[in-house]
Amino acid sequence: MPSTELPKPDFARNMKLIGHSDIGGRGDGLQLMVHRGYAYVAHPWSQGFSIVDVRDPKNPQTVNYVAAPANTWNIHLQTHDDLLLVINALDLFADVETFTDEKIYYTQSVGETVASRKRERAWTAGMSVFDISIPDRPRKIGQLDVEGVGFHRLWYVGGRYAYASALLDGFTDYIFVTIDIADPTKPVLVGQWWLPGMNRAAGETPDWGDGKRYALHHALVHGDAAFACWRDGGLTLLDIKDHSVPKLIKHHNWCPPYGGGTHSPLPLPGRELLVVADEAVLDNEEDGRKHTWIFDIRVPENPISISTFPIPAEIDYTKKGGHFGPHNLHENRPGSFISETLIFATWQNAGIRAFDISDPYHPVETGALVPAGPTIMTDRRAGRPKVIQSADVFVDANGLIYATDYNAGLEIIEYGG
Template identity: 60%
Template structure:
């Protein structure tokens, strides 16, 4: 049974909660896409993804759940036109060492130079393709296997090309891959890009201290022929993808240390020559350092210049609340969604959802917020986790409705911005 629960938010500024859904009891959510009245919510602990009918946003209801294969998570997905692309990767939080979350964010040097066959794995690695002709019942039509841990996150906004982060045997961690979607039943990787030192199989040696963190692509956002990449502790990496088979580096900007790194999103606002860069907070109580949301001037793409950062939520001492406090994700201005170059919608984990006005890019200001109540129970199976909200991903539709998920078990919230 789907439970709609409109508990009063713990904090709200210029926002009104209009709907809630527990996602059929699978209340953990990561990436969300909304198309034609249906929300597609990826899970992390519940694995797989759910389909939620949001045609009446005050009464959202779960209509389907597509499980991931055993030992596999599909925590990120993309939806465009009649296609849904879902990642397949080894469930990293099922590994015993990930009980201590710090281990997940260390350099992934498990790799061996020789490749092993996919038949030796007990999980699925690659990308699944679904047809959405019947939006409530995604039908798998294709799969692209990879030899390695799998994919982490994809960027696809239609047409022939998709872009993703992939951990492939022979590399230290996730790299950029370009994917040919000409035949969606048989997607194919045609190009790869990595930072020097990541290709262990070719004899490269990492040029960064492995103890410092993860030099690993979280995901790209592509506009024109440029992929703006969040490379975790490698920070901002700008890649020319005009040649899909041979992407090449334009520049890298690294601010970790002294800042905490963990770069997650790099969203270009091309009409204003601006770039919004999100550093993800990944450990409890800001243990991983200062994680800003940055504004860069990108008039010269090969020379991005930081010009400001967003103010942190100040209505409460969120560091003292427990769990993760700091940025995680932003609405990415996808085609078919709200596209704004002045309002930025961001998730701050135990600090909820925030809206910032960047009309003056040198002085971003908070103009909206909503912090849901803590979940009533955990979905996160790891011991000792604090029972706090972890607002994770956000999608804003063309009507201005805001859909946001919760990593820990708070379900799907639907809100309006009144600012």
């Protein structure tokens, strides 16, 4: 779409929309990676993933779509060098009988909800590995299959090991796993770690009560430490020197009194800080005001929260409809934009935000762009509001911002600096 036809953002400050793509008519996007001039976009409702040529960011072109296996979603993915790793899991939102209300997904154990349906196993669970030496023509070279619902999200930035959240048979919800990909054609699951109470098959009993999900969303790894977010189960720091036997350094949970949804970690090792975003998961702040926290982790065994990011307030976003609050963070991946003072985040119905944390005790918002709402709803869930729900953000080495939405396509944004 030429820049003259760009959808007008609802709000912009120190950010400018320069490109937009409807992703070949599949406007629903979740995680995205920009790699060698191509955006790899995972779809929550269109299943599969798409590839968009963004070498000319003002004129992005959708060049490929790879369908997911039957009854399977590919909502998260990772790129590094010539490899693309894609999760496989049961397409939970396609199971309209079980997940008619999104509150069921966010407030109940997924493993036990799925098991209660006693449904026939007819989906692919685990991870697929693609060769992307030709960026727009991924070639599948490896597969890791597991017994269970499948993987949710991955972390891979090179080397021998990848890391995933995995819902395996016998567990209440997603746990932390390590994957050996020394041979990417034959990835192997080598280690597991979970919060006590999650291993039903071993006789463990959850003690966190009804209305909560203790489930790993994902972990980021730096050195021998994994920083992991467990939704209503809070944060763990794990020692992964032995990838087959991860060990707990610290478990810290602030739910209650806060509303849970702990979702996205971002370690800033040069400053011994950790940014953690709690996802807003219900409409109109029904799950309470959610925050993005800054932790001092100079003593890893005792992380201390020292501040929270400012809350967008140009309008009353709580009343706008949909989810209002943090979701994902740009993750400082190798080859992308890397900063320990400038943080980019998605804020769902409040769009994309930039924050200067030079003074970690006083974060300051330095830019924002709220994209226009979707014209077509790809989200198949009943009653979803027709508003922007900015989902993921990636910033390339040149500082261009790429963001997805559950319905409104791919946005490409310049930051004013």
